[in-house]
Amino acid sequence: MKLLLDENLSHRLVGLLAAEFPDSAHPRQLGLRGASDQTIWDYAREHGFAIVSKDNDFRQRVFVEGPPPKVIWLSIGNAGTSAIAALLRSHAPEIRAFARSAQEGLLVIEKAPL
Template structure:
């Protein structure tokens, strides 16, 4: 799977995903931290990448559109990188399975 990680998540999430065998880039390396959501959406669509975000806007777009990139919406408040990985780790196998099934929007809650 190919991912683009939104600006409010740490760049080390790309390394975490790469260690799991995925192609992952942070928006800071593909566009910029100040890139507008629309630009991120377009890059994800053009490069067949899945957006991982904490931004509700992407979730709204994914739920309203029949085409476009898949979105993983992390519903987690402010967290350290270590606590993010501790929270996401046990949930990741189910997220991967749902992405493989083609689910367009995956909302991951506490």
């Protein structure tokens, strides 16, 4: 599964997740820095990405418009880049199963309680 990270997430995640999610991208490297949510949505749909975000915007959009693209919503608060990378890596099997599902459009990943 190719992930398109929301601009609110670090572009460094692309490199940190390359082994588990090759061909993933960040708007910064695609020339989409500062692009609207609609532009990001359309790009993800046209290029086969799932959007990863911790904002509610894409989560709400998938309810209204439906997939594609699929949305992975991170309910994690102010987690740092390395913590987000570790969280996504630990959920890689679940993310792959989500990618194969024809019915699911939203996957919620929460930070484990302390």
